[in-house]
Amino acid sequence: MMRAAVYRGVRDITIEDLPIPTPGPGEILIRIGAVGICGTDAHEYESGPQMFPLTPFTPGHEFAGHIVELGPGVAGFAVGDLVATGAGVSCGECFWCRSGKTNLCKSYQTLGLQLQGGLAQFALAPANTCLEVGSLGLTLDSAALAQPMSIAVHSMKRGRPDLNQPAMVIGAGGIGTFLIHALAQHDVTTLVVELDPMRREVAMSLGAAGAVMPDDTNDGLGDLGGDGVPSVIYEVTGTPAGLDHALSHTAPGTRVVVIGLQDGEHPIRFRELALREIELIGTNAHVFGADFAEAARLLSARSGSWSDVAPVAFPLDDLVEHGLKPLIEGSASRIKTLIDPWASAVRDTT
Numbered sequence: 001m002m003r004a005a006v007y008r009g010v011r012d013i014t015i016e017d018l019p020i021p022t023p024g025p026g027e028i029l030i031r032i033g034a035v036g037i038c039g040t041d042a043h044e045y046e047s048g049p050q051m052f053p054l055t056p057f058t059p060g061h062e063f064a065g066h067i068v069e070l071g072p073g074v075a076g077f078a079v080g081d082l083v084a085t086g087a088g089v090s091c092g093e094c095f096w097c098r099s100g101k102t103n104l105c106k107s108y109q110t111l112g113l114q115l116q117g118g119l120a121q122f123a124l125a126p127a128n129t130c131l132e133v134g135s136l137g138l139t140l141d142s143a144a145l146a147q148p149m150s151i152a153v154h155s156m157k158r159g160r161p162d163l164n165q166p167a168m169v170i171g172a173g174g175i176g177t178f179l180i181h182a183l184a185q186h187d188v189t190t191l192v193v194e195l196d197p198m199r200r201e202v203a204m205s206l207g208a209a210g211a212v213m214p215d216d217t218n219d220g221l222g223d224l225g226g227d228g229v230p231s232v233i234y235e236v237t238g239t240p241a242g243l244d245h246a247l248s249h250t251a252p253g254t255r256v257v258v259i260g261l262q263d264g265e266h267p268i269r270f271r272e273l274a275l276r277e278i279e280l281i282g283t284n285a286h287v288f289g290a291d292f293a294e295a296a297r298l299l300s301a302r303s304g305s306w307s308d309v310a311p312v313a314f315p316l317d318d319l320v321e322h323g324l325k326p327l328i329e330g331s332a333s334r335i336k337t338l339i340d341p342w343a344s345a346v347r348d349t350t
């Protein structure tokens with residue numbers, strides 16, 4: 001038996017004993033070492049199920065651990081390997097998969113969102129969604145950051161940043177933080193717009209050229225060269241105010257990448273969009289084959305740990321009180337929250 005988080009509806013998650021699953025063809029069984037949670041998990045807990053399927057269900061789509069068993073037909077992995085999973089499962093046969101855009105697969109599903117996930121002591125994953133990362137020197141905690149980092153990598157590519165002009169990132173939360181690091185590692189001069197002073201400090205430590213309050217955006221851009229004209233603006237907050245801020249700072253030819261999921265409608269002046277050749281770009285998840293190995297490399301490229309982004313791994317029993325509720329209330333003191341399904345007490349990952 002194993003301990004697992006079981007979701008049954010609005011504000012109903014309990015920690016229960018479940019049978020350890022057996023890997024089928026093409027699957028691996030992972031002893032989970034760390035699981036990241038995000039706003040999607042909190043939203044489903046607060047008002048779902050919307051993305052989650054019929055309950056009972058185990059969430060958790062950002063996870064890593066060691067392989068304990070290989071299913072029939074699995075090659076290229078060995079028991080004991082430290083692996084991270086991209087969690088996205090595509091059919092491999094539809095038009096979008098054949099085009100290399102597996103994130104747009106007509107039957108795309110995600111472990112921990114539509115398929116049983118990793119908030120448990122053991123979890124199954126298709127081998128073709130996993131990458132061995134121990135050889136890169138990643139720890140369990142940093143390996144669990146690979147899935148959100150891969151979303152940042154995909155989003156960065158969608159924006160086609162220009163090395164001769166600055167990029168702007170609005171919001172230095174989970175995905176925003178990884179996006180800042182990815183841009184810096186690709187030599188893109190980046191201005192970060194963020195309300196929280198601690199997150200502005202982290203953004204600078206990750207390579208941002210500047211980190212400012214929203215009211216200081218124009219001055220910040222003016223200090224970065226490229227005539228203060230951003231080639232691309234990444235909106236990561238998912239708030240109407242964030243999108244307003246992005247659209248109000250476009251210059252002719254600017255690309256705006258909408259990463260944060262916006263609820264409801266938003267007025268857009270399409271005449272201005274057309275006449276100024278503004279590009280409004282969507283982005284969804286990641287393409288495992290194109291983005292995931294790069295995400296793992298970027299995590300390993302940072303000297304030292306990621307403890308300023310994900311400082312504490314909480315035990316599974318603290319998932320709701322120390323993980324989901326602070327995200328719902330907007331009171332989380334950390335950028336990323338990790339869960340250790342085996343921990344019996346809070347541990348420091350520094």
